[in-house]
Amino acid sequence: MYDFTRLNILLVEDNSFVRNTLVELLRSYDIERITAVANGQEAIEYLKSMNIARQFGPDIIISDLVMSPINGLLLLRWTRTAKDSPNRMVPFMMLSGAADRDYVHSCRDLGASEFLSKPFSATSVYERLLEIIDYPRQFVTTQKYFGPDRRRKKEAVLTSQGEHREKDEDNVIVVYSADKVVKPKTPSDVWYWRLSNTLQEKVSGGAGPGAKGEVPANLIEQAEKQLERAALDFTTWAKDYLTKLSKICTDALEIDAEGGRSAMFAEIHTLALELRGQGGTFGYPLISKFGKMLFDCTGDGCVEDNSAVEIVQCHIDAMRAVIRDKVSGDGGDAGRMLLRHLKESVEKRKIVA
Numbered sequence: 249m250y251d252f253t254r255l256n257i258l259l260v261e262d263n264s265f266v267r268n269t270l271v272e273l274l275r276s277y278d279i280e281r282i283t284a285v286a287n288g289q290e291a292i293e294y295l296k297s298m299n300i301a302r303q304f305g306p307d308i309i310i311s312d313l314v315m316s317p318i319n320g321l322l323l324l325r326w327t328r329t330a331k332d333s334p335n336r337m338v339p340f341m342m343l344s345g346a347a348d349r350d351y352v353h354s355c356r357d358l359g360a361s362e363f364l365s366k367p368f369s370a371t372s373v374y375e376r377l378l379e380i381i382d383y384p385r386q387f388v389t390t391q392k393y394f395g396p397d398r399r400r401k402k403e404a405v406l407t408s409q410g411e412h413r414e415k416d417e418d419n420v421i422v423v424y425s426a427d428k429v430v431k432p433k434t435p436s437d438v439w440y441w442r443l444s445n446t447l448q449e450k451v452s453g454g455a456g457p458g459a460k461g462e463v464p465a466n467l468i469e470q471a472e473k474q475l476e477r478a479a480l481d482f483t484t485w486a487k488d489y490l491t492k493l494s495k496i497c498t499d500a501l502e503i504d505a506e507g508g509r510s511a512m513f514a515e516i517h518t519l520a521l522e523l524r525g526q527g528g529t530f531g532y533p534l535i536s537k538f539g540k541m542l543f544d545c546t547g548d549g550c551v552e553d554n555s556a557v558e559i560v561q562c563h564i565d566a567m568r569a570v571i572r573d574k575v576s577g578d579g580g581d582a583g584r585m586l587l588r589h590l591k592e593s594v595e596k597r598k599i600v601a
Contacts, residue, residue: 250381250451250461256281260291260311260323261343263522265485269478269529270310273370276471277377277463288318292326298334305334307447308380310364313344313351314521320344321358328359328394336394336429337387337441339380343368345525345539359395361385367528367536370471374463381448382460387441391431397440475529482530483571489519490571493564500557509552516560517546523567531576534583538567538590545594555597562593 257274259282261267271284283306285291291311298305309327313320320342327333327340339361344351347365355363361384362376385396421432421439432439452461493516500512520542527535542563550556566586569575575582 250463251453252277252279252377252451252463254450255279256307257283258291258294258306258309258311259284260286260288260309260315260320262287262312262315263526265481266312266526269475270373272474272478273373273471276370276474277374277467287315288320288323288326291323292318292330295327295334296332299332303334305338307450308339308341308377310341310343313342313346313355314518321354324355324358324360337426337443339384339447341376341380345521345536346543356398357393359393361396366525367530367533369529370468370475374468374471378462381445381451384445384447387443389429389432389439389441390437391435394429394431476531479530482526482532486523486527486532486535486567486571489523490564490568493519493560497557497561497564500552501554505553509557513546513550513552513556517543520546520563532570533577534570534575534579534586535567537587538563538570541590541594558597559594562590562597566590 257279259267259270259274261270261284264286267284267286271282274282283294285294288311291309295305309323311320311323318326324340324342327338328336330336340359341362341364342355342360343364343366345366347363352363361380364372364376387395388397421437423439423441424443426441426443448459448461452459496512496516496519500509503509520539523539524536524543525539527533527537527539542560545556545559566589569586570579570583573582575586577583579586
């Protein structure tokens with residue numbers, strides 16, 4: 249059995265409700281040392297202080313992607329490249345409701361260890377932690393990349409005789425110590441960092457190499473119940489966000505659509521991402537579905553005329569109905585009716601526009 253009390257985690261999340269929920273969820277797994285900050289800037293300041301104090305830093309960083317003033321991607325890049333980073337090889341789990349292909353690839357290319365999409369669950373958080381502990385990927389250094397090996401499996405090459413063989417490592421330098429991390433001198437050089445799994449050793453109490461573990465089943469049940477308790481407060485949080493969206497719509501209709509609403513639609517886009525990411529976590533997957541629909545239609549280059557504002561309001565009305573009528577799960581007939589009505593309302597306004 250793994251003992252997570254030995255873990256030290258840095259959690260970076262700008263949404264206070266989600267941040268507090270994740271802290272309590274992690275504590276349910278007996279993780280006691282959790283430092284929670286509100287954005288990438290606060291995280292960098294904390295990590296710099298760890299470096300000045302000559303401390304190794306957290307065992308794992310869990311960070312939201314979309315934040316201000318420094319987002320998760322910039323924090324990840326700083327962690328992997330900055331001289332002030334206390335541990336450039338720290339496992340980094342990116343967390344976001346924007347789990348689209350481009351975002352995932354950007355995280356991978358900057359050196360993320362794992363990507364956890366919102367909505368999350370007690371089980372998905374636990375499984376990602378186990379993935380980091382049990383299956384750490386070797387780090388790779390080239391002149392253009394430093395981070396975990398982006399290949400989860402060894403690749404095979406097809407020889408002239410038609411045989412599949414694993415790529416050899418004749419031209420790769422294998423490093424077994426992380427005392428000094430520098431870039432290779434030539435573009436063709438590739439370094440593999442193969443270090444001992446100190447994270448697994450920490451939580452297993454020194455079990456032998458290759459051992460796989462888990463936490464007691466009662467802790468998983470405890471975490472699931474903690475998430476259920478947090479769901480009781482979700483409706484209040486969601487109503488506040490819907491109120492903000494309605495106010496933005498009201499303000500938008502009072503100003504000229506020609507270039508004057510860009511900042512407003514950008515804020516709508518951000519709030520839609522929050523709703524998209526959280527609804528399913530707290531038992532309201534329709535909120536996630538409607539939030540994603542709103543997120544998709546308010547991105548860069550979206551229409552910002554009065555019909556577009558009305559389309560935003562249609563999404564708000566649909567989400568308010570979900571909260572008001574407590575339409576949990578897929579909602580059955582009521583959920584299908586809400587979705588059909590929302591799509592019809594959106595199409596009607598598109599035609600008018």
